[in-house]
Amino acid sequence: MSQMALFGLASPVLTVSDLTRRVRELLDTDYRLKDVWVSGEVSNVSRPASGHLYFTLKDAGASLRCVMWRPDVARLLAPPRDGEAIEAHGRVSVYEAGGQYQLYADTLRPAGEGVLFQQFLRLKARLEAEGLFDPQRKRPLPGWPRRIGLVTSPSGAALRDVVHVLERRFPLAEVTLVPTPVQGEGAPEGIIAGLQALNRHAHPDVILLVRGGGSIEDLAAFNDEGVARAIVASRAPVVSGVGHETDFTIADFAADLRAATPSAAAEIISPDVSVLWEDLRLWRARLAGALGERLRAHRWTLDGQRLKLRLSSPRAQVIGARQRLDDLGSRALAAISSGVQLRRVRVGGLIQTLRAVGPTAVLERGYAVVSVRASGRIIRTRKHAQPGTELEVRVADGTFPARAE
Numbered sequence: 001m002s003q004m005a006l007f008g009l010a011s012p013v014l015t016v017s018d019l020t021r022r023v024r025e026l027l028d029t030d031y032r033l034k035d036v037w038v039s040g041e042v043s044n045v046s047r048p049a050s051g052h053l054y055f056t057l058k059d060a061g062a063s064l065r066c067v068m069w070r071p072d073v074a075r076l077l078a079p080p081r082d083g084e085a086i087e088a089h090g091r092v093s094v095y096e097a098g099g100q101y102q103l104y105a106d107t108l109r110p111a112g113e114g115v116l117f118q119q120f121l122r123l124k125a126r127l128e129a130e131g132l133f134d135p136q137r138k139r140p141l142p143g144w145p146r147r148i149g150l151v152t153s154p155s156g157a158a159l160r161d162v163v164h165v166l167e168r169r170f171p172l173a174e175v176t177l178v179p180t181p182v183q184g185e186g187a188p189e190g191i192i193a194g195l196q197a198l199n200r201h202a203h204p205d206v207i208l209l210v211r212g213g214g215s216i217e218d219l220a221a222f223n224d225e226g227v228a229r230a231i232v233a234s235r236a237p238v239v240s241g242v243g244h245e246t247d248f249t250i251a252d253f254a255a256d257l258r259a260a261t262p263s264a265a266a267e268i269i270s271p272d273v274s275v276l277w278e279d280l281r282l283w284r285a286r287l288a289g290a291l292g293e294r295l296r297a298h299r300w301t302l303d304g305q306r307l308k309l310r311l312s313s314p315r316a317q318v319i320g321a322r323q324r325l326d327d328l329g330s331r332a333l334a335a336i337s338s339g340v341q342l343r344r345v346r347v348g349g350l351i352q353t354l355r356a357v358g359p360t361a362v363l364e365r366g367y368a369v370v371s372v373r374a375s376g377r378i379i380r381t382r383k384h385a386q387p388g389t390e391l392e393v394r395v396a397d398g399t400f401p402a403r404a405e
Helices: 016-028 070-074 113-130 157-169 187-202 225-233 250-254 262-269 273-312 314-357 359-364
Strands: 036-046 053-058 063-068 085-095 100-110 147-152 174-179 206-211 238-242 369-372 390-395 398-403
Touching (some): 070 100, 157 206, 157 262, 187 206
Parallel strands (some): 063 100, 147 206, 206 238
Antiparallel strands (some): 036 085, 053 063
């Protein structure tokens, strides 16, 4: 019996579950075990129907069970294989049902990438502090690139993917290829020379910098500082399409736009020719409609001007004046005829009046006109008719001689 038991201070008895839970809580509260990289050799790889990944990491002295959930497994380019040396990132905890601690991994990479990744992070932070990745510096892409520059390996699948997309979507563009190695010694210098040659001689509207996927060692040329500065110094905007969707390089951050894959980069910078044909058809219809409206408007204006010209032309004025002249002539003739008729009536009335008061009418009523035969002077008083004066008496039907007594 222990001394603690003698004094009544015996430790409480824990169940296996309680003890395992306490160990898990201790591990879960250790911040150093929540973000840890572990290197080792892969063994006992298993992937059941659930899609989760189970494997063991081991070295000469120990082994560690690892679990990777299906969403994290989906981001892997390829699952690990038995005997492969890798580095796994995740958190350490306890699987209570099995009573053992294990690593819940979320990222895997080949062993040896740790140093390169740290170099990548340091270079990224330094260039970002200089403003090379500033979104305000990014240049807009042309909507209709007539000339496209392409920097990539002439034997890689990226070139075939880009050419296939451009032929399908926008065969009108002219593509200028600058072949260069994209992996291994001399690749950064080749990429830099290709970018400079395109800007100096081809003057493209946009440049594609592409290659297929690979490990961090394979993509080392695109994590080069000189390549990043050449991208920023390019006069034409640069679109990077390096690796797969999960791959990020310094060139991606320096480029004006990053595409997930080389094919995606080609699609981003190329308008779809089928969409262009549809747009062209719509614009043609709109143009025809607008042209028809404009022609109708001009036709109406022309008809109005033609009518105005017809009304104000000398010929129209002469025709109008001629008609007015005819009208005035008719009116004048009518006025003259009416005046003549009035005057004829008036003259007829005067004639009737003259006839009524004239000598002949008076004579016909029994009066006579007596005049001196010798002088023809009218006898108006008796003193003009001295006795013995030869007279001439005029009556209605003639004259006869007479003598004053």
